[in-house]
Amino acid sequence: MGDATDAVRRTDGAAVTAEALGLRGPRGWVYRGVDLDLEPDTLTVVTGPAGSGRTSLLLTLAGRMRPTEGRAGVAGLRLPRQAAAVRRLAALGPVPGVNDLEGALTVAEHLRERRLLHFPRRAPRRSTEQALGLVGLAVESLPGGLRTQVRELDPVQSLRLSTALALLGRPRLLLVDDADERLSATERAAAWAMLRAVADSGTTVVAGAADAPESADTTVRLESADAHA
Structure with a gap:
C-alpha cells in the first residue's frame, strides 16, 4: 500500500493562463497573441528568436510589466489589475x-x-539549506564554501544560486530567462534537471x-517582432 501523502499530494504551484496577450512598446509590438493554459507544478519553456519578447512576457507574468491587450491570470489573480498580489x-x-x-x-x-x-518582517x-538542497547546490563542493565569490562559480552553479535565492x-511561480544560455550540452542537461526538480517539488x-x-x-x-507588424 502506497504512502497516503503521495496520493493526496498538495499542489502549491500556480496555474497560469493568458488569452490573446500582447505588449506594445515605443517601437511596436514586443509580443502579441500569446495564449497559455499552464497547470500547477509544471515546467513550461518559452522559446523564440532575439526580439521576440521572451523576457518581456516573463516579466508580464510576474506582474512587473503591464500588457497592452488581452488578459492573463496567475493562481486566479487577474493581470494587470492584481499585479501587486501576483x-x-x-x-x-x-x-x-534585471537581477x-x-x-x-x-x-x-x-x-x-x-x-x-x-x-524584513518575517523569517x-x-x-x-532547503533552498540550496532543492536546486542541488552543494556548498561543500565550492572553492571557498559559502565564502566563494560569485565570479568563481561556473554557469550552472550561478544558475543554481540565483534559483535558490528566488x-x-x-513562491508559487518561478520565472527564469536564458536558462540554457552559453551552456554546454552537459551543463544544459544539469540546468533542465534542476528546473524539472523545482517544478516537481510544487x-x-x-x-x-x-x-x-x-x-x-x-x-x-x-515569433519575431517583425511578425507582429
Missing part, C-alpha cells in the same frame, strides 16, 4: 539585465542580502530558452 506569489530566478548576481559578493552575502531585503518560509520565499516554472528540453511539459514559441 508579485507576492511569483519570483524571478535569473533574468539577465544579475554581483560577482564580488560571496554566496553567503547574497543569501543574507536576499533575506534582509525581501523578508523566510524556506530555509537556506525559492527562499517559497512550484510552477516558466523558463525562457533557445531550445526546449524533452522534460518540458509545455513549449511556447514566440
Whole structure:
C-alpha cells in the first residue's frame, strides 16, 4: 500500500493562463497573441528568436510589466489589475539585465542580502539549506564554501544560486530567462534537471530558452517582432 501523502499530494504551484496577450512598446509590438493554459507544478519553456519578447512576457507574468491587450491570470489573480498580489506569489530566478548576481559578493552575502531585503518582517518560509538542497547546490563542493565569490562559480552553479535565492520565499511561480544560455550540452542537461526538480517539488516554472528540453511539459514559441507588424 502506497504512502497516503503521495496520493493526496498538495499542489502549491500556480496555474497560469493568458488569452490573446500582447505588449506594445515605443517601437511596436514586443509580443502579441500569446495564449497559455499552464497547470500547477509544471515546467513550461518559452522559446523564440532575439526580439521576440521572451523576457518581456516573463516579466508580464510576474506582474512587473503591464500588457497592452488581452488578459492573463496567475493562481486566479487577474493581470494587470492584481499585479501587486501576483508579485507576492511569483519570483524571478535569473533574468539577465534585471537581477544579475554581483560577482564580488560571496554566496553567503547574497543569501543574507536576499533575506534582509525581501523578508524584513518575517523569517523566510524556506530555509537556506532547503533552498540550496532543492536546486542541488552543494556548498561543500565550492572553492571557498559559502565564502566563494560569485565570479568563481561556473554557469550552472550561478544558475543554481540565483534559483535558490528566488525559492527562499517559497513562491508559487518561478520565472527564469536564458536558462540554457552559453551552456554546454552537459551543463544544459544539469540546468533542465534542476528546473524539472523545482517544478516537481510544487512550484510552477516558466523558463525562457533557445531550445526546449524533452522534460518540458509545455513549449511556447514566440515569433519575431517583425511578425507582429
